[in-house]
Amino acid sequence: MNILVVSQYFYPENFKINDLIFSLKKRGHQITVLTGKPNYSKTHFFEGYGWKSDDFEMINDIPVYRANLFSRRNGGATRLFLNYISFAILASFKVRKIKGSFDAIFVYQTSPVTVGIPATFAKNLFKTPIYFWVQDLWPESLTAAGGVKNKLVLGFFNSLTKWIYNHSKKILIQSNGFREYILNQEIPNDKIIFYPNLTEDFYKPLQDVKEYQEFFQKEFFNIVFAGNIGEAQSFKTIIEAINNIKELQVKLIVLGDGRYKETALSLIKEKGLQSHFNFLGSFPPTEMPKFFSYADALLVSLKKDKIFSLTIPAKIQSYLACGKPIIASIDGEGAKIVNDAKCGMSSPAEDSLKLSECIKELIDLDKSKRNEMGNNGRAYYEKEFDRNNLLEKLEVIFNSK
Numbered sequence: 001m002n003i004l005v006v007s008q009y010f011y012p013e014n015f016k017i018n019d020l021i022f023s024l025k026k027r028g029h030q031i032t033v034l035t036g037k038p039n040y041s042k043t044h045f046f047e048g049y050g051w052k053s054d055d056f057e058m059i060n061d062i063p064v065y066r067a068n069l070f071s072r073r074n075g076g077a078t079r080l081f082l083n084y085i086s087f088a089i090l091a092s093f094k095v096r097k098i099k100g101s102f103d104a105i106f107v108y109q110t111s112p113v114t115v116g117i118p119a120t121f122a123k124n125l126f127k128t129p130i131y132f133w134v135q136d137l138w139p140e141s142l143t144a145a146g147g148v149k150n151k152l153v154l155g156f157f158n159s160l161t162k163w164i165y166n167h168s169k170k171i172l173i174q175s176n177g178f179r180e181y182i183l184n185q186e187i188p189n190d191k192i193i194f195y196p197n198l199t200e201d202f203y204k205p206l207q208d209v210k211e212y213q214e215f216f217q218k219e220f221f222n223i224v225f226a227g228n229i230g231e232a233q234s235f236k237t238i239i240e241a242i243n244n245i246k247e248l249q250v251k252l253i254v255l256g257d258g259r260y261k262e263t264a265l266s267l268i269k270e271k272g273l274q275s276h277f278n279f280l281g282s283f284p285p286t287e288m289p290k291f292f293s294y295a296d297a298l299l300v301s302l303k304k305d306k307i308f309s310l311t312i313p314a315k316i317q318s319y320l321a322c323g324k325p326i327i328a329s330i331d332g333e334g335a336k337i338v339n340d341a342k343c344g345m346s347s348p349a350e351d352s353l354k355l356s357e358c359i360k361e362l363i364d365l366d367k368s369k370r371n372e373m374g375n376n377g378r379a380y381y382e383k384e385f386d387r388n389n390l391l392e393k394l395e396v397i398f399n400s401k
Contacts, residue, residue, distance in 0.1 A: 001398055002030045002101060004128070006119040007108035008069075008087050010035035011059060012046055014285060016314060017108040019200045023391055025062055032100060033064045034118060036087045039071035055094070065098055067091035067118075084112040091118035095125055102128045104398045107168075113138035113157065116164030129169035131397060133195065137181055140307040161185070170397060177310030177333040193397060197314045198387045202286050203321035205378065206293040215278060216294040220251040221363045223327065224295040226288055227315050229258035234303035237329055239267050240352035242276050245360055252299070254279045255291060292322040296370065297344065297362055301329035304349040312337065320381035325362060325373040329355045343377030 003024065009015045010033055025031050037053065038046040045053075049066075057064050067090040070082040095118055105128050107119045116132060123130050139157035162185050165171055171187060172195035173179060179192055216222045229235055242252060254277065261279070268277050283291070292298060298319040302308040309332025316334055319326050326344035328335055335346040345362055347354035362370065 001103045004032050004102045004105045006034045008036050008115050009040055013038045013040045016197050020198055031062050033062060034091055035066055036069045037066050043073060044071050065094055067094040084114050088114035088117040092121045095121045102126050105130045107132045109133060110135040111141055113161050120167045131170050132168040133172040134178055135174050137178060137307055175310055175312040175333045196385055197317060198390050199317040199321050203289055203318045205323040206289050209290045209293045211290050215253055220249045221296050222251055223297045223299050224253045224291055225299045226255040229256055229261045231260060232303055233301050234350050235260050235264045237350050237352045238301055241355035242273055243271050244356035252277050255283055257282050289322050292324055295324055297325045297327050299327045302349055317385050320377040323374040323378035325370050327358055341377050341380035343373050
């Protein structure tokens with residue numbers, strides 16, 4: 001099949017869509033990508049990219065058309081708005097530069113939903129159906145993660161979202177928790193398909209790893225947190241939970257960065273918890289399983305909000321794949337997976353007392369029981385999230401009438 005992928009983010013930015021695109025290419029499909037100049041989590045554009053850099057390049061034999069956009073920079077509200085809108089407008093103009101014909105337009109919709117605007121232009125130009133993969137619910141994500149409460153702004157994005165959904169042939173949802181919300185936007189049920197995130201094949205249990213051993217002390221119960229350190233992750237809850245059990249030999253190894261990091265470090269210092277935390281910064285995704293191999297448990301957290309209870313944090317699938325016990329400070333769909341898989345402990349979002357009790361309970365368990373939890377997680381992953389099965393499912397979706 002000839003597939004046009006529309007995503008504001010693509011390699012060298014680190015998003016799940018990269019692996020899916022490269023995997024579809026390996027399976028013999030002809031892929032073309034419409035994306036932006038890479039700038040995510042940087043003070044400006046990635047090296048070699050910018051307003052004057054080439055708008056076209058080949059990556060792994062995949063034609064990539066890049067639209068200009070205002071970079072995110074510090075991620076403030078005004079800057080993000082400019083980032084989102086500039087891509088939507090300039091990528092829509094870029095559509096006319098794309099060469100070829102297509103059987104499907106596949107849209108990767110994290111925030112923002114405005115990625116659907118250039119996709120709709122492409123639909124009209126190429127007379128090709130849109131398959132819209134929803135990672136974040138809009139406009140609710142604006143309120144939950146961005147604190148936007150202006151009724152006019154929310155009303156505009158609500159109307160835009162419905163317009164994009166109505167222009168899509170199928171709406172793929174990364175969590176079944178999204179279904180009811182989308183149904184309430186008057187989208188028919190047979191148009192909505194559950195399609196979870198793929199996990200890269202390097203996420204798997206590893207043995208005899210030599211790197212990074214120096215960051216893990218055997219006398220501690222080592223918990224790894226991997227990913228963004230932001231408001232949405234409610235890192236304060238984690239700090240308070242560790243403070244509740246500070247008499248125990250427990251250490252949190254943090255792999256990642258984010259806007260809340262400096263605040264977190266200040267709070268840790270204020271509570272005298274420096275010996276219980278080790279912030280190592282960001283590492284390539286390929287290195288994550290090596291760190292996980294030393295961990296006694298892996299931690300995922302989100303703040304208490306209805307919108308977050310509906311989502312499945314992508315790191316849950318990565319954690320499951322690596323066969324380690326999971327500690328989940330989350331509500332809803334993510335907690336349900338941990339409980340159904342019998343792969344760890346879950347506590348309500350933002351409940352630091354319950355989280356500390358979960359950690360203590362896991363510490364007190366026999367190691368063989370913790371290993372059993374990890375094995376349960378891996379088995380659940382192979383049953384529910386096997387990447388080859390998911391790739392085949394996507395091909396079936398594209399070929400559906």
